[in-house]
Structures are given as structure tokens and as C-alpha cells.
Amino acid sequence: MARRGGTGAGRGLTPKPVTFAQVQLAARAFPGIEPSTSYGTPALKVKGKLLARLHQSGECLVLRSGLLDREILIQSDPQVFFVTAHYQDHPWVLVRFSAVDAAALPELIERAWREVAPQALVSRYDAERGAAAGGAAGPGAAGDGAAALGAVAPRAAAPGAASTKQPRKGQGRIPRSKKAHAPLRP
Numbered sequence: 001m002a003r004r005g006g007t008g009a010g011r012g013l014t015p016k017p018v019t020f021a022q023v024q025l026a027a028r029a030f031p032g033i034e035p036s037t038s039y040g041t042p043a044l045k046v047k048g049k050l051l052a053r054l055h056q057s058g059e060c061l062v063l064r065s066g067l068l069d070r071e072i073l074i075q076s077d078p079q080v081f082f083v084t085a086h087y088q089d090h091p092w093v094l095v096r097f098s099a100v101d102a103a104a105l106p107e108l109i110e111r112a113w114r115e116v117a118p119q120a121l122v123s124r125y126d127a128e129r130g131a132a133a134g135g136a137a138g139p140g141a142a143g144d145g146a147a148a149l150g151a152v153a154p155r156a157a158a159p160g161a162a163s164t165k166q167p168r169k170g171q172g173r174i175p176r177s178k179k180a181h182a183p184l185r186p
């Protein structure tokens with residue numbers, strides 16, 4: 001679960017909120033992540049694509065997430081994960097620093113990293129991780145954290161059935177230049 005315990009070590013202490021510095025530290029495990037800025041706040045990017053940033057309030061993390069994953073996260077723990085009207089139609093989830101457990105950060109960052117990282121980088125990472133672990137790696141592998149965060153592994157599609165795979169960034173959306181316009185007059 002991504003939520004932190006109610007008290008610190010059972011002594012009635014309130015645990016310190018997670019910080020963006022802890023997010024940056026957890027992100028070091030993944031190749032291609034570089035520090036940057038976005039909207040005047042510290043951010044993390046992969047090959048120039050935004051992965052996460054500190055929300056302008058300073059109280060939460062804006063994290064890349066597929067729309068389905070976002071809904072699963074919000075339903076699994078609305079005290080940690082939420083979305084505002086601004087992000088409603090976009091693939092982002094907000095993570096409350098005061099409520100998230102720092103131990104969940106690597107899994108959350110990996111999910112976001114897999115959304116934005118180039119496929120070659122993800123494949124190379126999975127191959128290296130699989131070789132080091134002596135087994136298969138990748139989404140759904142042990143340690144991925146998908147099950148811990150409430151994600152359900154996709155079922156295999158029947159032969160000839162339409163794919164249920166979510167499109168990668170930029171796919172499945174109509175580019176602005178392709179949207180319907182008024183018909184041209186002859």
C-alpha cells in the first residue's frame with residue numbers, strides 16, 4: 001500500500017512528509033532520468049519528456065500515469081492519490097507528500113518512467129535487470145509493485161480479438177491538425 005502508517009514507530013509521532021528530494025533519490029535507479037524544471041518547479045524528465053514535477057503548492061507530486069492506472073490508484077487510496085479538475089483529462093495523478101509512504105516511491109516512479117521512457121531504454125533496463133536477477137523482468141514481474149498498488153494483470157486476448165493495450169504517449173489522441181474543421185468551399 002502506498003499510504004504511510006498513522007504514527008511514527010508507535011510513539012505517537014507524526015511521520016515527516018515525503019519530500020521532492022526523496023523522489024529524486026528514488027528516481028536515480030532508473031536510466032535516462034534527468035533533473036529539470038517545469039512551470040518554475042523542480043521536475044524529472046526522461047529524454048526531455050516530463051515524468052514528474054513538484055506541484056506549485058509544494059505539498060504534492062504531479063506524476064505521469066496512464067488514465068486507467070490513475071483511476072486504480074485513486075480508488076485504492078484516495079488519501080494519497082487524487083486529481084484536480086486541471087488534470088482530469090490528462091495522464092497525470094497527484095500524490096500527497098503528507099500521506100504517501102516513501103517506500104512506495106520507487107514503484108510509483110518506475111510506473112511513470114515506463115510511461116515516458118523510450119521503448120529501447122525500457123527493454124535494455126528490463127534485460128539488465130532480468131540478467132542480474134536471473135529471471136524475467138518487466139511489468140508484472142516480481143517486484144514491479146503493480147499488484148501491491150491494486151493493478152490487475154491483463155488477460156490474454158483471444159486470437160483475432162481487438163487489443164486492450166493502452167496506447168503509449170501521443171497515440172490514440174487526435175492531433176490538433178487532424179481535428180474536424182469546417183469544410184472547404186470549392
